[in-house]
Amino acid sequence: MHPQRTGTLAVPGATLHYETLGSGPVLLLIPGGAGDAGLYAGMAPRLATRYTVVSYDPRGLSRSPLDGPADAPRADEQVPVWSDDAHRLLGLLAPDEEAVVLGCSSGAVVAVDLLARHPGRLRRVVAHEPPLLELLADPAPHRALFAEVRETLHTEGADAAMARFAEGLADGAAGQAPARPTELPPEIREMAVRMHANLPVFLGRVLRPFSSVRTDLAALRPVAHKLVPAAGRDSRRQIPLYGPAARLAGLLGSRLEEFPGGHLGAVECPKEFAEHLLAVLDRPS
DSSP: OOOOEEEEEEETTEEEEEEEESOSSEEEEEOOTTOOGGGGTTTHHHHTTTSEEEEEEOTTSTTOOBSSOTTSOOOOOOHHHHHHHHHHHHHHHOTTSOEEEEEETHHHHHHHHHHHHOGGGEEEEEEESOOOGGGSSOOHHHHHHHHHHHHHHHHHOHHHHHHHHHHHHHHTTTTOOOOOOOOOOHHHHHHHHHHHHHHHHIIIIIHHHHHTOOOOHHHHGGGGGGEEEEEEGGGTTOHHHHHHHHHHHHHHTOOOEEESSSTTHHHHSHHHHHHHHHHHHHSOO
């Protein structure tokens, strides 16, 4: 296996930190929430036996600084801009081939947009629990929760906002089995420190704009065979996480793919998640 390599890519308004591991076709892993490239550390070695695994820190998070002073006022982040970042990364690392993509959470929102806008660059996209609230029959309560989370960030700070976010998601999961305990690999323990520092960006500038974006179903329908809407089997009662993926599958006439674990399945059970992902990527279109 090729050793892990790191690099940077200048994109409009930011400089992206990226990491690659393994050899073969490119598998781009788009992190979600406040996570960065380290989110997938637990499953990257298994995936790298078959693919060149690429992950990165999204703009404004961890080691991917935005241009300008760090304390400059910032507007909300935009899905098409993050999608363009992923497209530029593929242009650098997979210029002459179709890539496969996994996006989780807000990273899945980016992955769906990437497929809608650049379908010729992609062979398959697995979108794991994109919080696309506008696909739900009644998005209003979930919009209100996410708005409350952002307001709590501004009035009480990141820890209180994250606690309110977790409490709100747990309301829909009463009676569900708790997340399984897991021994985090060192890379993810290292990421946890960076992730905490990223919370103001995620809760303040990503959560609401990404969850409120409208999905381009007209662009996705002709390439629906390339998209795998996915959710964790432990997330079934968490409507804002499981519901949009299920609805997306229904609207596109495809099947919802259930993965091991819950919203953080890639971290909670990385070996099982990786094996399931490889099986999905092996299926014919």
